[in-house]
Amino acid sequence: MKPILLTAESGSDMTPEIAKKYGVTIVPMHVSFGGETRDDGSFPTTEMFAHYAKTRELPHTSACTPHDFETVFERLQTEHPGQPILHLAYSAVTTCSMQNAVIASQERENITIVDTKHVSAAQSAVIIAVAQYIRDNPDTTVQQAAEKAKEIAETVRMGFFPGDLDYLRAGGRVSNAAYLGAKLLSLHPLIEILNGKLMSTRKYRGNMAKVVLKLMDDYTADLDPAKPLYLIYGAGLDEQIKRDAERIAADKGFAQVSWVQTGCVIAAHSGPGSFGIVGFAK
Numbered sequence: 307m308k309p310i311l312l313t314a315e316s317g318s319d320m321t322p323e324i325a326k327k328y329g330v331t332i333v334p335m336h337v338s339f340g341g342e343t344r345d346d347g348s349f350p351t352t353e354m355f356a357h358y359a360k361t362r363e364l365p366h367t368s369a370c371t372p373h374d375f376e377t378v379f380e381r382l383q384t385e386h387p388g389q390p391i392l393h394l395a396y397s398a399v400t401t402c403s404m405q406n407a408v409i410a411s412q413e414r415e416n417i418t419i420v421d422t423k424h425v426s427a428a429q430s431a432v433i434i435a436v437a438q439y440i441r442d443n444p445d446t447t448v449q450q451a452a453e454k455a456k457e458i459a460e461t462v463r464m465g466f467f468p469g470d471l472d473y474l475r476a477g478g479r480v481s482n483a484a485y486l487g488a489k490l491l492s493l494h495p496l497i498e499i500l501n502g503k504l505m506s507t508r509k510y511r512g513n514m515a516k517v518v519l520k521l522m523d524d525y526t527a528d529l530d531p532a533k534p535l536y537l538i539y540g541a542g543l544d545e546q547i548k549r550d551a552e553r554i555a556a557d558k559g560f561a562q563v564s565w566v567q568t569g570c571v572i573a574a575h576s577g578p579g580s581f582g583i584v585g586f587a588k
Contacts (some may be wrong), residue, residue, distance in 0.1 A: 307377055308386075308388055308389040308390065308474060309389060309390075309440075309444075309447050310389070310390050310392050310440055310446075310451055311329070311331065311377060311382050311386060311390065311392070312328070312329060312330045312331070312391075312392055312393075312394060312433065312436070312437060312440075313330065313331045313332075313379075313382070313391060313392070313393045313394070313430065314330055314331075314332060314333070314393065314395070314396070314430075314433050315332070315333050315334075315335050315370050315395065315396045315403050315429075316332050316333065316334045316335050316345070316346040316347045316370075316569060316571065317335050317346065317396045317401075317403070317425055317426065317429070317569065317571040317572065318332070318394075318396065318425075318426065318427075318429040318430045318433060318529055319426045319427055319429075319430055319538075319566050319567065319568060319569045319572060320332060320428065320430045320433065320462050323567055324430070324434070324582050327347075327438035328433065328434055328438075329437060329550070330379055330433055330437065331382060332347070333370045333374050333375055333378050333407075334347060334348070334370065334374060335367065335368065335369060335370050335396075335403065335489060335571045336367065336368045336370075337354065337366070337368075337570045337571060337574055338365065338366045338367075338368065339354060339357050339358070339363060339364075339365040339366070340361075340363070341369070342556075345502075346367075346569055346571045347570070348569045349570070350541070351540070351541050351567075351568065351569065351570050351573040351578070352541050352542075352578075353540070354570055354573065354574065355573070355577070355578050356367075360481075360523075364574070365574040366574070367570075367571045367574050367575070369381050369396075369401040369402045369403035369406055370403045370406055370407070371406055372406045372410045373410075373411045374406070374410075375390050375406055375407045375409075375410035375411070376410045377538050378582075379391065379411065379414055379417060383414065383416075387513060388416070388463070389416070389417070389466070390416040390417075390418065390448035391416060391417045391448075392418050392419075392420065392436075392448050392451055392452060392455070393407050393411075393417065393418070393419045393420070394420055394422050394429070394432060394433050394436060394455055395419060395422060396422070396587060397421065397423050397424055397425050397429070397499070397502040397503075398421040399423075399501075399502040399503050399558050400425060400502065400503070400504065403477055404421055404544050407419050407428050407437065414438060414449045415560045418448050418449070418452050420452050420455045420456060420459075422455065422459045423459055423499070423501060423502035424459060424462055424464065424465065424499055424502075424586075425464075425499065425504070425516075425572065426466075426538060426566070426568060426569075426572045426582070427464070427536040427566040427582065428462050428464035428499055428536075428537050428584045429585040430462075430536070430584075431488050431490055431534065431536055431584050431585075431586070432458050432459045432462055433457060434519070434534075435458045436451060436454060436455045436458060437456050439451065439458075445489055447470045452550065460466065460587045461587045462584065462585075462586060462587075463498075463499075463525070463528070463529060463583075463584070463585055463586070463587055464498060464499045464582060464583070464584045465497070465521060465525045465582060465583050466496070466497045466498070466499050466538060466576070466581070466582030467494045467495075467496060467497070467517060467521065467580060467581045467582065468494075468495070468509070468519070468575070468576040468577060468580050468582075469496065469514075469540045469543065469576055469577040469578050469579030469581070470541065470576070470577025470578055470579065470580075471495075471577075471579035472577060474487060480583050482521055490509055492512055492513065492542075493509045493510070493511055494509065494510045494511075494512075494514070494517045495508075495509050495512060496508045496509065496521065497582075507545070514543075514544070514547060514579065514581065515544065515546070515547050515550070517550075518550070518551055518581050519550060519554065521581075521583065522550075522554040522555065522583065523554065524585065525583045525585075526554070526555065526558050526560070526585065528588060529583075529585035529586060529587065529588065530585065530586045530587065531558055531559035531560045531561070532561075532566065533562070533585065533586040534562040534563075534582070534586070535555055535560040535562060535564075535584070535585045535587070536563075536564050536565075536583070536584040537551055537552075537555070537563060537564070537565050537566070537581075537582070537583060537584075538565075538566050538568060538580065538581060538582030538584065539565060539566075539567055539568070539580065539581055539582075540565075540567070540568045540572075540573055540576055540577065540578050540579050540580035540581070541567065541568075541573070541578050541579075542578035542579040543578075543579045543580065544579075547581065548565070551581070560585075566584075568580060
């Protein structure tokens with residue numbers, strides 16, 4: 307049986323090193339600002355933040371195009387003839403990326419596409435778990451791997467604090483009234499992924515240092531400490547906050563803790579200094 311090839315969008319926030327380790331080919335999503343469109347991952351998020359601070363021009367994100375997928379699928383099928391491809395897609399309700407993968411796969415064989423119903427480190431958590439499952443079960447079929455991916459995705463949880471509500475307001479995701487209220491009351495909306503959708507579920511009050519500690523205490527209570535824990539951060543998050551989050555994770559018995567930095571697609575909506583938690587339900 308030929309090995310399964312994995313693909314995913316750059317919005318999964320997998321670093322090139324992690325993608326290489328797990329044999330994942332990354333398809334770039336895109337970010338537009340300053341009059342040009344660039345591939346996600348081809349420049350640091352700090353460049354995008356600096357541009358917004360100077361011009362107040364909000365970066366705009368866009369999905370992988372059918373051509374992006376066609377290019378990757380063509381290369382993989384040329385280099386690895388006959389090997390099945392499993393695309394583990396960024397949440398389909400948030401972008402047309404998965405739809406474009408389907409379009410690109412229509413004239414090709416041996417391509418299976420699964421909606422992970424997750425984004426950023428949550429999508430990455432699904433991908434890594436699937437890659438490990440395939441390695442542990444080398445005789446698995448692509449159909450079995452796809453079903454396993456859906457099963458794993460159902461257990462992944464993600465909670466996330468945007469770093470700067472200016473980005474959400476500028477993008478029309480919060481009203482001016484809600485923005486001003488949050489600023490005045492020091493409220494931080496918690497964004498969670500529910501059935502693929504990014505939803506504001508709760509509000510935490512206090513500065514970022516305080517609400518991160520509270521979220522670590524609340525959110526990890528329902529997560530399995532025997533499985534990996536991923537902590538998300540946007541460029542600019544205070545180092546002391548990161549150390550405090552690590553301490554709480556250790557106190558709660560999480561032995562596998564990894565930091566994941568938001569790439570440009572996520573950061574374009576959350577701004578600098580964001581924080582989040584991704585883990586597996588008990």
